[in-house]
Amino acid sequence: EPEVTQTPSHQVTQMGQEVILRCVPISNHLYFYWYRQILGQKVEFLVSFYNNEISEKSEIFDDQFSVERPDGSNFTLKIRSTKLEDSAMYFCASSAQGNPPGTQYFGPGTRLLVL
Amino acid sequence: KNEVEQSPQNLTAQEGEFITINCSYSVGISALHWLQQHPGGGIVSLFMLSSGKKKHGRLIATINIQEKHSSLHITASHPRDSAVYICAVGETSGSRLTFGEGTQLTVNP
Numbered sequence: 001e002p003e004v005t006q007t008p009s010h011q012v013t014q015m016g017q018e019v020i021l022r023c024v025p026i027s028n029h030l031y032f033y034w035y036r037q038i039l040g041q042k043v044e045f046l047v048s049f050y051n052n053e054i055s056e057k058s059e060i061f062d063d064q065f066s067v068e069r070p071d072g073s074n075f076t077l078k079i080r081s082t083k084l085e086d087s088a089m090y091f092c093a094s095s096a097q098g099n100p101p102g103t104q105y106f107g108p109g110t111r112l113l114v115l
Numbered sequence: 116k117n118e119v120e121q122s123p124q125n126l127t128a129q130e131g132e133f134i135t136i137n138c139s140y141s142v143g144i145s146a147l148h149w150l151q152q153h154p155g156g157g158i159v160s161l162f163m164l165s166s167g168k169k170k171h172g173r174l175i176a177t178i179n180i181q182e183k184h185s186s187l188h189i190t191a192s193h194p195r196d197s198a199v200y201i202c203a204v205g206e207t208s209g210s211r212l213t214f215g216e217g218t219q220l221t222v223n224p
Contacts, residue, residue, distance in 0.1 A: 031209050043158075043201065045211035056211055089156050095209070104148065104212065106158040 002026045004107035006092050012113045016081050021110045023075045023092030032075045033093040033104060034067065036060070043091070049075065082114045117142040121202050121215035128222050134189040136218045138202030141183065145207050149176050149187050152199040152217065161187070161200075192222045 005024045013019050025032050034046040047057040047067055054067065066078045075094075079086055089111050093104040118141040128134055138147070149161040162169050162176040164185070169176050173192075178185040189196055199219050203212040 033211070035212070035214075037156075042216045043203070043212075043214040045213070048209070048211055050209060055209070058211070091158060103160050103163045105160060106150075108155075108157045111156065 002105075004092055004094055004105050006090075006107035006110050008110060009108065010111045010113075012115065013082055015084055015114055019079050019082055019112065021077045021079075021090050021092075021112070023077070023094075023107055024073055025075055025092065025094030026096075026105055027073070029094035029096050029105075031055075031095045031104075032067075032069070033095075034077045035091045035093065035106075036088040037091065037109075038085075038088045046077070046090075079112075082112075084114050087112060087114045117144070117204055117206060117213045119202055119204055119213050119215040121218050123218060124216065125219045126221070128192050128220070130193055130222055130224050132192050132222075134192050134196070134220065134222075136187045136200050136202075136220070138185045138187070138215055139183055140202075140204045140213075142206060143180075143183070144204040145210070146205050147178055147185050148203045148205070148212060149185075150201040150203060152201055154198075158201070189220075192220075194222045194224050197221050 007022045032049040037043045047061045048055045064080045068076050089109045091109045092107040095104045096102045122137045146165045151159045173190045175188040199217040201217045202215040
């Protein structure tokens with residue numbers, strides 16, 4: 001069964017460093033999302049991406065964050081200068097086109113720890 | 116902004132019991148999702164529904180659009196059902212999901 005994959009599974013970085021989290025969505029999906037979950041808190045939306053552009057972003061998704069679909073299969077989230085409060089589990093999700101677009105399938109997550 | 120409330124926050128049951136988890140939301144939606152999160156953190160989609168009822172194995176999800184309320188039922192619960200169950204709503208097609216806090220379910224043998 002097709003699945004969303006994410007790499008790395010864990011990342012430890014120093015405050016101020018740049019990190020890139022990678023996702024490979026399900027191949028025929030057209031909607032892509034990033035969410036995060038700080039330990040002990042609920043999952044929060046970061047950004048959605050459709051037709052090669054951001055379709056929606058939350059207040060969390062400030063200038064330190066960017067997303068890219070560099071090659072038609074990968075979908076990346078970049079944090080330019082990490083802060084301690086960026087420590088969280090980051091989930092990528094994708095869904096197929098349709099009306100409505102359909103179930104969002106989640107990747108296994110990347111656990112980011114900023115020291 | 117949609118507010119998603121789940122109850123209960125924690126639920127402990129004995130194996131075989133019938134389980135109900137409730138979810139309510141404040142603003143009209145296009146779809147409601149029930150998700151399962153295991154201790155390792157991974158999230159699995161259980162149901163997406165916009166009306167009526169869906170069943171998959173021992174899991175049943177219902178939604179009442181007028182009352183802005185959904186329930187997830189687990190029949191004949193089993194220890195392997197122990198997980199966090201999360202309700203999430205999407206207001207328009209393809210839009211962000213807004214998540215509830217989750218319900219921690221523990222099923223004892």
